[in-house]
Amino acid sequence: MADVNITVDGKKVTAPAGTLLIEACKSVGIEVPSFCYYPNLSLQGACRMCLVKVEKMPKLQTACTTVISEGMIAITDSDEVRQARKGMVELLLGNHPLDCPVCDAGGECELQDMTFSYGAAESKYMEPKNHKEEQQWSPVVYFDRPRCILCYRCVRVCGEGMDVWALGVQNRGVGSIIAPNKEDHLECEECGMCIDICPVGALTSGAYRYKTRPWEMNHVGTTCAHCADGCKTTLGVRRSETGMEIVRGDNRDKSGINGDFLCIKGRYAFDFANREDRFVQPLIRKDGQLAPSTWEEAFELIGKRFKEAREQHGGQAIGVVGSNRTTNEENYLLQKFARVVLQTNNIDHHRTADFPAFAAALRGKPESTASMRDVFNAPAILLIGNDPTEQHPLMAWQIRNNVRLHRAKLYVVNSRDIKLRRQATGFLRIPKGAEGRFAAFLNGDDSVAENLRPVAGTGADAGESRATTQTTPAGFRDQLRSEQNLIIIFGAEIRGGDIASVVKFGSGIAGAKFLYLADYANSRGAADMGLYPDLLPGYHPIADSGKFHQEWGGVPQTPGLTLPEMVDSARSGKLKALYVVGTNPVGRFDIDPFVFSQSFVVVQDMFLTETASLADVVLPAANAYEKSGTFTNTCGDLQLVKKAAEVSGSKSDFEMIVRIADAMGADVHKLVPFGRGTAADMGQSRGAQSGEADRHSVWLEAHGLEPKMSPFDPMAILDEIQRLVPGYEVSRMNLLAGNDQRTSLVGRASGAAQNPELIAPANDHLFSSGTLGRYSRTLNSVMENHDQQPAEF
Amino acid sequence: MPVLQNIAAIAKGMSITFREMFQPTVVENYPDGPGPLKGAIFQERYRGVHVLQRDENGLEKCVACFLCAAACPSNCIYIEAAENTAEHRISGAERYAKVYNIDYNRCIFCGYCVEACPTDAITHGHGFEIASFNASDLIYRKEQMLAPMPAHMGANAVFNRDEVAAGAPSLPVQGS
Ligand code: SF4
Ligand code: SF4
Ligand code: SF4
Ligand code: SF4
Ligand code: SF4
Ligand code: FES
Numbered sequence: 001m002a003d004v005n006i007t008v009d010g011k012k013v014t015a016p017a018g019t020l021l022i023e024a025c026k027s028v029g030i031e032v033p034s035f036c037y038y039p040n041l042s043l044q045g046a047c048r049m050c051l052v053k054v055e056k057m058p059k060l061q062t063a064c065t066t067v068i069s070e071g072m073i074a075i076t077d078s079d080e081v082r083q084a085r086k087g088m089v090e091l092l093l094g095n096h097p098l099d100c101p102v103c104d105a106g107g108e109c110e111l112q113d114m115t116f117s118y119g120a121a122e123s124k125y126m127e128p129k130n131h132k133e134e135q136q137w138s139p140v141v142y143f144d145r146p147r148c149i150l151c152y153r154c155v156r157v158c159g160e161g162m163d164v165w166a167l168g169v170q171n172r173g174v175g176s177i178i179a180p181n182k183e184d185h186l187e188c189e190e191c192g193m194c195i196d197i198c199p200v201g202a203l204t205s206g207a208y209r210y211k212t213r214p215w216e217m218n219h220v221g222t223t224c225a226h227c228a229d230g231c232k233t234t235l236g237v238r239r240s241e242t243g244m245e246i247v248r249g250d251n252r253d254k255s256g257i258n259g260d261f262l263c264i265k266g267r268y269a270f271d272f273a274n275r276e277d278r279f280v281q282p283l284i285r286k287d288g289q290l291a292p293s294t295w296e297e298a299f300e301l302i303g304k305r306f307k308e309a310r311e312q313h314g315g316q317a318i319g320v321v322g323s324n325r326t327t328n329e330e331n332y333l334l335q336k337f338a339r340v341v342l343q344t345n346n347i348d349h350h351r352t353a354d355f356p357a358f359a360a361a362l363r364g365k366p367e368s369t370a371s372m373r374d375v376f377n378a379p380a381i382l383l384i385g386n387d388p389t390e391q392h393p394l395m396a397w398q399i400r401n402n403v404r405l406h407r408a409k410l411y412v413v414n415s416r417d418i419k420l421r422r423q424a425t426g427f428l429r430i431p432k433g434a435e436g437r438f439a440a441f442l443n444g445d446d447s448v449a450e451n452l453r454p455v456a457g458t459g460a461d462a463g464e465s466r467a468t469t470q471t472t473p474a475g476f477r478d479q480l481r482s483e484q485n486l487i488i489i490f491g492a493e494i495r496g497g498d499i500a501s502v503v504k505f506g507s508g509i510a511g512a513k514f515l516y517l518a519d520y521a522n523s524r525g526a527a528d529m530g531l532y533p534d535l536l537p538g539y540h541p542i543a544d545s546g547k548f549h550q551e552w553g554g555v556p557q558t559p560g561l562t563l564p565e566m567v568d569s570a571r572s573g574k575l576k577a578l579y580v581v582g583t584n585p586v587g588r589f590d591i592d593p594f595v596f597s598q599s600f601v602v603v604q605d606m607f608l609t610e611t612a613s614l615a616d617v618v619l620p621a622a623n624a625y626e627k628s629g630t631f632t633n634t635c636g637d638l639q640l641v642k643k644a645a646e647v648s649g650s651k652s653d654f655e656m657i658v659r660i661a662d663a664m665g666a667d668v669h670k671l672v673p674f675g676r677g678t679a680a681d682m683g684q685s686r687g688a689q690s691g692e693a694d695r696h697s698v699w700l701e702a703h704g705l706e707p708k709m710s711p712f713d714p715m716a717i718l719d720e721i722q723r724l725v726p727g728y729e730v731s732r733m734n735l736l737a738g739n740d741q742r743t744s745l746v747g748r749a750s751g752a753a754q755n756p757e758l759i760a761p762a763n764d765h766l767f768s769s770g771t772l773g774r775y776s777r778t779l780n781s782v783m784e785n786h787d788q789q790p791a792e793f
Numbered sequence: 794m795p796v797l798q799n800i801a802a803i804a805k806g807m808s809i810t811f812r813e814m815f816q817p818t819v820v821e822n823y824p825d826g827p828g829p830l831k832g833a834i835f836q837e838r839y840r841g842v843h844v845l846q847r848d849e850n851g852l853e854k855c856v857a858c859f860l861c862a863a864a865c866p867s868n869c870i871y872i873e874a875a876e877n878t879a880e881h882r883i884s885g886a887e888r889y890a891k892v893y894n895i896d897y898n899r900c901i902f903c904g905y906c907v908e909a910c911p912t913d914a915i916t917h918g919h920g921f922e923i924a925s926f927n928a929s930d931l932i933y934r935k936e937q938m939l940a941p942m943p944a945h946m947g948a949n950a951v952f953n954r955d956e957v958a959a960g961a962p963s964l965p966v967q968g969s
Contacts, residue, residue: 101858101911102886134887210876210888213859 006072013068021074022050022063032076033085033114035199036151037064040260040405041160044152047092049114051084052076060084082118090120095129097146105201107214108252111149137186139781140206140268141195143178148202150176154194161260163400163422164188178202189766190782191393192267193260196251207268207778208248212238220644221253221738223631224266225325225624226769228352228518229372229394230633232256232740233266235625235644242280243646246270246625257372257637257740263393264782265769270625272775273645278606279620280649290618295651295659298617303663305600305616306342309576310664315343315556319566319575319599322349322531323582323653324520325772327629327641329714330653331522331529332537332721333672334581337657340552341666342579345533345542345560346569350583351759353518353634354495355527355745359539361503362514363747366727368506370487370513371742372635376402378513380409380483384502385435386491386517389419390765392634395489395517396420411480413438428452428476435493439501442477449473485511492517496756518634519762520770521624525632528725528743534559538725538746547724552670562758563589570595578602579660581653582621584609584771589760602660604653607775620650623772627652629714630735637740638730655712674709674716835919840902842920843895845939846913853883853939854914857890861906861915869899870906886912893935898928 004017008025015024022032023039035047043065051060055073060081063074075081092111100106115121132145152169155178159165166181166188180186195203217236224231232255236248249270251262282298283290309317320338322331338347362368375381375398388396396419402408403423412424415432430438430452437448452473471479480486488506490499499516506512518524530537536548543557561569563585569575577600586593587610596614603615612618624631629641651659662668669675710716722728730741762770767783769776826832835841846854857874873892883889906915925931 099886101860102856102888106858210857210874212874213863215863216859 004068004070004072006068006070006074008074009076015068017068019068020064021052021054021061021066021068021072024068025052025063025074025076030076032063033117034064035110035114035149036153038153038156038197040401041153041156044156047149047151048088049085051081051088053078053081085114085118086120089114089118090123092149093120093123094125095146096149097129097131099144099147099201102210103144103147103201104204104209105147105198109201110199135184136206137180137184138188138190138206139785140190140192140264140778141180141186141188142204142206142209143180144202144204145177147200148178149200150178151199152178153197153199154178154203157193157197157260158188160404161397161401162189162191162193163419164191167194187786189389189393190264192262192264196262196267197260205248205268207271208236211247212236217247218244218644219252220642221256222625222642222644223521223633223639224262225521225772226265226269227263227392227394227764228520228523228634229258229392230521230631230635230637230639230740231258231262231266231394232639232738233262235270237644243648244644246273246645253738255738257633257639258394258397259376261394261397264766265393265773265779268778269769269773269776270645271777272606272772273623273625273647275607275775275777277608278647278650279608279612279618280647281620283615283618285616290613290615298619299659299663302602302617302660303665306577306579306602306660307664309600310343313574313576316346316560317574317576318342318344318346319561319569319578320344320347321563321566321578321580321583321585322347322526324350324352324518324523324526325624325770326526326582326653327522327624327627327714328525328529328632328638328721329629329717330581330657331526331531332725333654333657333717335530335537336552337661337671338579339536339555340671341661341664343554343556345556345558346566346575347531347560348533348563348566349523349526349531350520350563350585350588351527352520352523352761353492353516353527354499354756354759355516355518355524356532356535356539357496357499357756358514358516359745359747361500361747362745365503365507366744366746368513369636369745370489370515371637372398372633372740373637374513375399375487375489375515375635377406378402378408378485378487379406380411380486382411382413382480382486382488383420384413384438384488384490385415385493386489387414387416387418387420388489388517391491391519391763392517393766399423399489409483411476413476426471426476426479428471428473433493435490436495436498438473439494439498439505441473442480442505443501446474481509483509485513487513487515489515489517492519492759492761495759515635519764521633522631524634524636525630528632528727528745529721533562533565537721538727551724562755564758567591567595570599573598575599580604580611580615581657584611586611586614587771604656605771606650607771609771619656621656622647622650622652626650627654627714629654630718632743636727636743636745638728638735638743639740640735640738652712654714654717658711668711672711672713672716673720674711674713830919833921839919840904840907840917842897842918842923842933843906843938844916844918845893845935846916847940847943848885849943850885851942852885853889854885854912855890855893855910856884856886856912856914857888857893858911860909860911864905864909865900866903866905867899867901869896870894871896890935893938895933895938897923897931897933 002017003014006013008030011028013024013028025032032050034050036044045062045065050063052063053075054061134144136142155167158167166186168179170177170179192205195205217238219234219236221234224233233249234252235246237244237246249267281292282295284293322334335347338344381399400423403410409425410423411426412421413428415430421427437451441448486509534542536542540546542559549555580603582604593614601615602617603612604619604621605612606621624641625645628643630638631641632638661671726746727744735741767779773779821834822832824831848854857872859872862870862872871894872890874888875891877883877889907917
């Protein structure tokens, strides 16, 4: 759009036509106070805080609803404007309680800030204030009505942003009140967006209420430990008897891929870390019982038994199971440890999507995967399978808000009436399990068109969809073919050869990109880092020699056993040792626990899961909020995981792997290339928490100058990952500064589909999250409240 | 005459000495003096060991707002907040201090915490006998600093000698 020139407080401002005055002011650093205005939500014009003087207009104007026009002259700071703002604050405070000392918002309250900036701290009103009791609307949402300043942000974010519409306004004028959808309680997605967006302390969170105050916490920006979307979250931590305790999860730093968004899990479900039934010391099975022991004893025993198994029965008698929740560095180290030290390719993980087939299908098109940010900006999106609202809340938010704000066209193909159909331009309902057939149909196989009709009686209710045309599969396909820059998002229903069909169809569309949905925080990372019996990191086939074989030396070249094959091998007594890191295969795949009675089982976990309960040695692990490293989300966005909390008595999986290697007598230097780098900064700046010194160390780190003095430093292995794994050549500087970085999926695996039958999607819903969800009190209480079964996994 | 000058100077000096000899003594007879303060004399404004006050209903005034902890330059106040419930009401507002510690190894008795307190919950008492051979004794917990129940609910808090002189029960606040 053409640019418009205006003058604000004597400063010349140029902005595209259609820009709001408040945004134009912000672009040159002039702050106009506002309550009800919020970027990307509809305009409300309710609070009158943003009044400014616009020349040639008789009265003060609300900057949040005024669109700039050529030659406009605005004044944001004059006696008149200041007086108006002061008057507005005074009215807001008329019935506002003096709750600041106990209010959760105190210290980060916009009303406090405004009162400080514009005065009106002394009231002319003498009348007693009208008090109303605080209400609990759901396990996580509380409402304190007198504190509400009626900005309607909560109503809009819940409706427009979340498409839940659970909050509304009752009555009119001064009698207006915010009300939940079910009279005295909420029935909603419990995302807490309303709490986050509330400028004051009217909406408060069940998890954080009255616990502490903002300035009493350290705030650590890290990545959510739950689903595979990888939201950036800020954890507020406080010291406690056992280390550092997480008291709040929120999104105060809006720079992440998730912008304003966090779902219930990112916001509240950190409480698994504070469970008292968590392991805090190693356990060794003695006389059939798991008994507490020391770390030294545990490592010594594991080292001895693993070494025995390797020397007496060879590497093929040892199995390793990795996790979707451990960092890239840990996954890389684990498979390297298995291959180099244990001399085995028997390594696998719980596969929730078929990334090897995806990588193979994308061979030669490394840049054609879509990022999470792309989903917010794409002009058209095709979604095949999955239910992002439940399984990928951030993905759903991106899609929904792209449709709302950019009028993107959304095409949904699903066997269920998923909620996102309400945003869809085209919705095609297909029978359950027909996603693969649909992929073939997209690719021109018309013979399957008949089989894509929805089952009678369960038709798509077009009434609730924005779908304009009653879609037939053929019409649907034609519409898709006419799109450009389409992002094709598909769930794990599509696997193996079907992925190639989807990719082939997409290749016919200019600028098409692809996005494959897996579950759990680092499942893409687990796949990229080679937790496969036949693939090395970067989907490099184990049989092909290459830089990994050269660099590591002596890696067995025959593919190892998959997880079910390991179970079979254990059943026949051939598997002598099993090393399980941060996962629960016995529970997840319903494995008969007696299968492992003849194997020496080592489990690293936080809780007594089904797998841990049959282990010979249990090592207490730290979770993703308690260690550093990186995660790759399902789109391939690489993000930093920063240590926030700490529970004494646990160790990171990284450290435990290194200690076991050491106990086996392996050369730790070969496993973790520590001790490299130029000794540029020998610790003068260590200990500084922030400021110049800290930035200095970030710079050193980014340029590989930081000496890696410790074998437990994940950064040391990140060097090797960046050097050896194709697609991970990202800017270290940006990564360490907390920005998301794009990795690319460089297909190396030959076209052969990789056992698609091994893929078991997690099928989590909004309130469940595998093992972590099981141990989160908040999630369980919300589920109870929604009459859902608490999660099995 | 230098001799006369010297005698005059000595006489002048000694006159001050003799005059002061007959003035009333200002030495405090602590700790052998009378009364609960053992002869110590305080100014009203003296800043001693803190007292956490109660309101007229005996509820704790502190609402665990953490403002004293934020204001404290030596970072010696540690608070853990908890929520009041109908059955278990400790303070008048929604929240109370479950744990309230002051580390007297570090406190500099500057009074910033008292300034910061929005509910006048924390005040300086006149307690000063806190020397100890064990540093960990100097971390005072809430129970050691809390004022007793108000008079109509039991005892009365004693903060200064005027109140004692006026006949208030001379039960000293523990720790003050
Ligand atoms: S909402 Fe803000 S101004 Fe109102 S009581 Fe809470 S902190 Fe104070
Ligand atoms: S928690 Fe989310 S869904 Fe529920 S009312 Fe608030 S914004 Fe709406
Ligand atoms: S509850 Fe908060 S966000 Fe909602 S209208 Fe009131 S002040 Fe605004
Ligand atoms: S959408 Fe996923 S990554 Fe984001 S907060 Fe929710 S669970 Fe965490
Ligand atoms: S008197 Fe000063 S140093 Fe002592 S607790 Fe109060 S603010 Fe801190
Ligand atoms: S911000 Fe403009 S009226 Fe509220």
